[in-house]
Amino acid sequence: MSQTVDRALSILPLLAEGPASLEQVATRLDVHKSTALRLLRTLHDHGLVYRQQDQRYRLGARLFALAQQAVEALDIRGIAHPHLAALNERTGHTVHLAVYEQGEVVYIDKVESRYPVRMYSRIGRPVAITVAAVAKLLLADLPEPERRAVAEGLDYPRYTPRSTPDAGAFLAELARVREQGWASDLGGHEESINCVGAPLHGPDGRVCAAMSVSAPNVVVTAEELLRLRPQILRTAEAIGAELSGAAPAAHHPATKGAT
Amino acid sequence: MSQTVDRALSILPLLAEGPASLEQVATRLDVHKSTALRLLRTLHDHGLVYRQQDQRYRLGARLFALAQQAVEALDIRGIAHPHLAALNERTGHTVHLAVYEQGEVVYIDKVESRYPVRMYSRIGRPVAITVAAVAKLLLADLPEPERRAVAEGLDYPRYTPRSTPDAGAFLAELARVREQGWASDLGGHEESINCVGAPLHGPDGRVCAAMSVSAPNVVVTAEELLRLRPQILRTAEAIGAELSGAAPAAHHPATKGAT
DNA sequence: AATGGCCGTTGCGCATGATGCAACGCACTG
DNA sequence: CAGTGCGTTGCATCATGCGCAACGGCCATT
Structure with missing residues (x-):
């Protein structure tokens, strides 16, 4: 199992609970801030994660769209x-x-x-x-x-x-x-x-x-x-x-x- | 941006089109089978991807659960x-x-x-x-x-x-x-x-x-x-x-x- | 207005972990 | 029973993701 991907995916359920800051994500993942940032950016680029004005992260539109497609399938x-x-x-x-x-x-x-x-x-x-x-x-x-x-x-x-x-x-x-x-x-x-x-x-x-x-x-x-x-x-x-x-x-x- | 995560996430929209075999995924990602397998396994462990009886992969119900939880929150x-x-x-x-x-x-x-x-x-x-x-x-x-x-x-x-x-x-x-x-x-x-x-x-x-x-x-x-x-x-x-x-x-x- | 703390961001050197290869097993087919 | 196609495994290599340390903006505190 891929460690990097594993960490990235662990962010999703965390954000499903509610918005979280970079620092909070890093802490809960138990990784360095810079690592968490890189992961979040990658998720962001795919639209799975959304960044609100206060810089905190939430789940993004793409995830909702995928979820919709998942049940329809x-x-x-x-x-x-x-x-x-x-x-x-x-x-x-x-x-x-x-x-x-x-x-x-x-x-x-x-x-x-x-x-x-x-x-x-x-x-x-x-x-x-x-x-x-x-x-x-x-x-x-x-x-x-x-x-x-x-x-x-x-x-x-x-x-x-x-x-x-x-x-x-x-x-x-x-x-x-x-x-x-x-x-x-x-x-x-x-x-x-x-x-x-x-x-x-x-x-x-x-x-x-x-x-x-x-x-x-x-x-x-x-x-x-x-x-x-x-x-x-x-x-x-x-x-x-x-x-x-x-x-x-x-x-x-x-x-x-x-x- | 993290290459590994990027590849893994690229699998999701691909599966949204319909179920796909390991080989198909590997081809579309342009990576080796073994790499695709590792990525899919990781996604699977997180429930984002589901493996049907015919061994092909499709999006998992967990995606839906995540989205729904986020909506409620x-x-x-x-x-x-x-x-x-x-x-x-x-x-x-x-x-x-x-x-x-x-x-x-x-x-x-x-x-x-x-x-x-x-x-x-x-x-x-x-x-x-x-x-x-x-x-x-x-x-x-x-x-x-x-x-x-x-x-x-x-x-x-x-x-x-x-x-x-x-x-x-x-x-x-x-x-x-x-x-x-x-x-x-x-x-x-x-x-x-x-x-x-x-x-x-x-x-x-x-x-x-x-x-x-x-x-x-x-x-x-x-x-x-x-x-x-x-x-x-x-x-x-x-x-x-x-x-x-x-x-x-x-x-x-x-x-x-x-x- | 100046100060210190907090938090996100950046560049970098190092080693960890992801990669492709090749070989294997299994199921199905001609 | 070979032959083909596909998923799976272990491994050696090196690309890549990692933590560090330093920077900068923002805010609250004095």
Whole structure:
């Protein structure tokens, strides 16, 4: 692995937190100022980093453009979206789509609730990996050694009393999820929010993404939400079928095609 | 500028075009395979690049996560304020900045008029959502189902005879606003007060805030106020560019003062 | 107005780390 | 079963990225 590039790339997550000065970057990277400057300049030349008038650095327009292209390149998203929208239409609740990539679970799509109730997460933010239904689904499908390695490398923040407490409990939960083919999170992240999720199987049979329906219990109780399970599973299967090349059932015009 | 980093970063736009094999990357970079491999591995370790089953590389979801995190951390007010102050300086009128959150539109910044006018707005307070220019701008950008849901759940108080009367009229107005890219409120909240507003686009291209210039018609007529529109739009675009990290990019320190 | 500290910037000599090469392994093909 | 194409590895060479030290602008302090 290339040390120079490694350092340069380490700057990006750092700047994602907020603007930082040259000195701050140098300190956090543990390199000399002049080194940090050179790296930042290179990033700047590529437009990944932006320099504001106060000379501090932020992420730049190019990075946003690339990010946009990155999600658009994910076929799953384009294929799944109409299905997710339809599910949202029928249930009225917020629907999420997430993928797993190298130890991270990332939301890549979301269809908002019709209810004008604020939902906790925005797409893109790394998921609360130890509790979210989608995270459980994605991790549950990993081969056993990797699953354990990931589980043991995680923090287990106690968002609520119902949050997953530790690696042991998490692995047990993953086993259950794997077994039953769906997952739920009942107030494990935010006390009043529940969600139910299902896995999306790719052509190779492995779980390539996960979806979930979330709602605060001021709108529906956990029991009512869980009653949507069959519908969610059916949607997940429909998406999976289409991913595997099955003809898309003639729903709405499935415009947003992927190639 | 660092050559190694430069090469590594050149890979990203290349992959944005579509998945590519190691050999293709090496060729396009004009470096040896082994060099390209090392660079790709480093990018991969940082999650910026993902390796699909067929061993070809594409952009990683982490890029999206980074961008999204940066968007959330954006200090819209801090970036916008100098521009708003400058606009206030030039026009003399009250300037507002607002965002949409949890079904409400709230002011997050305000630069007072140089004229002795009283206006019922305060930072942190909700906006008269059915009539204010900023509210129209923010709601006009919501996805259609949510927009309709919100519009239908609102009250439509008749502050004045020119207030938006009902959901139908409001949705029609939102469509117009969305189309034209700016909004006005001519005496819809307080009989004698007019305002003109423009949307602020965030890095993801969506409207993340809205600004407006307001003045009572004892100071300027509605026509005169509307004549400021180009100036307001220009300001909004400048803020948007800065929010997005668009790079005019002066390397050398000498650049000082407004452009 | 003068001073000192802070922070970004520059040029340079040194050694570290990035480079290309050549050889290997693997999968697919004729 | 050779032959081809592509990804991977270890290594010797030297280009390149590194830290240092010194400079200069800006701001707050006296």
